[in-house]
Amino acid sequence: MIHEVDEALRRLLGGSGLTASGVEVVFDAPTNDWAARRSAPTVCVFLYDIREDNSRRGSSAGEVYDADGFVVARRAPARWFELTYLVTAWAGRPQDEHRLLSQVLACLVSTDTLGPDLLTGSLAELGLIVGLDAGGTGLDAPAASDVWSALGGELRPSLGVRVRAPLAGVRQVAAPPVTEGLTVRSVPRSGPDGTEPARRLRYTEVSDPGPDGFGGPRERQPAPARRRRRGDRQP
Structure with missing residues (x-):
């Protein structure tokens, strides 16, 4: 998730125009050695x-x-994290750095959320708002x-940026939906010729499982008569 942010x-x-003007955007630690290079x-x-x-x-x-x-997986709820960045501008002169930092500030303060066109990977898949x-x-x-x-460096003008992003939960694959019925066929050990009729489990009112298994039609039993309670009016 962090690399996607x-x-x-x-x-x-x-x-915002930084790339078009030849400005490079990096995520390195601004140490003295990095600044020298x-x-x-x-x-x-x-x-x-x-x-x-x-x-x-x-x-x-x-x-x-x-x-x-159909349900193919179940995912644990996402957990939210706050990522805090230190944004700085580096150029040959302080005036150029301030101008560059001002351009960055104008871009960031006008953005409350990272839109779907900016998101990739799990952030795009979750479809949640990244503030x-x-x-x-x-x-x-x-x-x-x-x-x-x-x-180990000198204090420089910088912007604090905080991003609230979700970390996708663990995904567990769900079993496929049942499409075939379950039947049991028993045959005597002395002559397993497979001629014994099949026996349906659970649905005893159906004598033959049929080609559709449990999904086959069943005979609907009439609803039991409603017991008359004291005080009911006669029709």
């Missing part, structure tokens, strides 16, 4: 915190249907200054 953010930022204008989207949203944990399983409407918040971080996420300190 990365790809959605790449498509979102690339569609950078040679082209770059937008760095660094994932630094992953936390589960326990308030959205479900308890019911979902069913997966095929094209004919996006720009300009802030989760209440429990580390501060940007702590992240820069851990990376």
Whole structure:
């Protein structure tokens, strides 16, 4: 799921005009060594915190249907996670970095959800809403200054981006629907010639299972007479 969120953010930022202007979108850690090797204008989207949203944990399983409407699998409920990114712009001059970061900010703040055209893999298959918040971080996420300190770099202008995405539950294949009836045929050990009549299980009112097995027609018994209760009016 994490790499699918990365790809959605790449498509979102690339569609805002960054790719057309020659800006590269990467997901590397912006360390000092990485910054020294950078040679082209770059937008760095660094994932630094992953936390589960326990308030959205479900308890019911979902069913997966095929094209004919039959249940082919059962999937455990999705579990939701908050992915927090640190977005920075890298260019030759601070003015160019600020201009680039402003373009990124305009793109992110105008997007509340990652649309279906941006989603791939399990995110596209689940069809659930993937939310996006720009300009802030989760209440429990580390501060940007702590992240820069851990990376060993100098504090730079950055955007906090939080994505709420579902992780697909475990999928268990369901047994195919029953299409044939179950019958038992017993023959004596001395002469197993297969001439003994078949015996239907459970449905004793049918003497012959027929070619349709359990799906064959059965004789409908009349409904039992309604017991008259005290106080009922005579017709």
